[in-house]
Amino acid sequence: MSNNLLNKFLNPSEIKIPTLSHRNKYNEIENRADNIIDIHIKHPLNNTWVLWYYENDRRNDWTKNLKEITSVSTVEDFWSVYNHVKCASELKHGCDYSFFKKDIRPMWEDDANKNGGRWLVSLEKRQRESDLDNCWLEIMLCLIGESFGDYSDEVNGATVNVRQKADKIGLWTADGSKAKGESIMAIGRKMKERLGLDRSKNTAIHYQLHKDTQVKAGSLAKNTYSL
Template sequence: MTETEQNSSVQETKTVLADASDFNAVHALNSGWTLWFDNPSRRTTSVNWTANLKKIVSMKTVEEFWGIYNNVAMASDLPSGSNYHMFREGVRPEWEDPANANGGRWGYQFQRSIGEKVNEHWLHTLLACIGETFESSEDVCGAVFSNRKNCFRVAVWTRNAGDRESCENIGRHLKAVLGVNHTLEYFPHGGDSKSGSNAVYTV
């Protein structure tokens, strides 16, 4: 092989730090993730809700994540009553999905007066999920952002509500990620989180 052939066979690695529009180095995520959207204010039955759940896009690299995040609506700008869902590839953001069926969720409500600041909390939650920074990250199924009339809500769904240690590890880390001092509660899927009577763990 000639020197010219050798040089041409070795492609120079260009990173996004050198040129944001022309790079060939990518950084794979440990798991693929999918962004979903739904607007439950329009649903009347579980069938209609399922039909209203829309898959937006999937991602497998850090670069894809940032490309998507920077080109979709900010969480605070979602229509009232709607939700973003970021879930592991192959897992639908529904209680009935096999990965979620025995699980539950940690959640925290922010007052609407927080305004655009809530976008930072949502972003930090997403980064904790796709970056696998939870101690029991394999038990994290996804995260949900909900825009409601009286609040913004951020939740992390886990796959096994019966594993107290794993659930509490995830809850403590979420609390740190959100930077809040208030108590977080964990509800198995199907429980009444409004009444608070079915919260099984708190951190």
């Protein structure tokens, strides 16, 4: 391209300098673009979490009834999954949901669980429609939000058990030894606070070691701690 032709396109008299109103429009467009980008940016979680489902089918053994549904590693993934699965209150009696860190199976025998225990809260049948779903959601939000502070690494996951007489929500920790007593109690207090149970004198939560639960299931198991 010749210099004359180039100068024609670059003639200062023909170049339009953006006015203030133009600049405001540019800024508005830029802000809108930023908002669109924000919508598509996912917010990663500190851990990847896996949602499990246990089907109460007596024709199969326990391990065959346990199914991995999906994993979530961002806030957006979590809400997408939560909004597309049945609520805990809609599960059949004998069925469970479990929500655990990736690579930890929701069973006592798993290496990450075998030395631990769980905080348990029992909800009466009449509370199923009013409280169960809210409590289960709150526990999952505690998990993905690392709400247990310095003790979050000691929490492996949680379960919700739907049963004929009463439902249970369990918060599983990795180590139930006496040396971890302080952290276990701190986790239990946070659980009780987030579920709003600290305002109710009639609702207690109990911590049971998995090794004790394996020997005596349900309400017969020994309570190591209570709040």
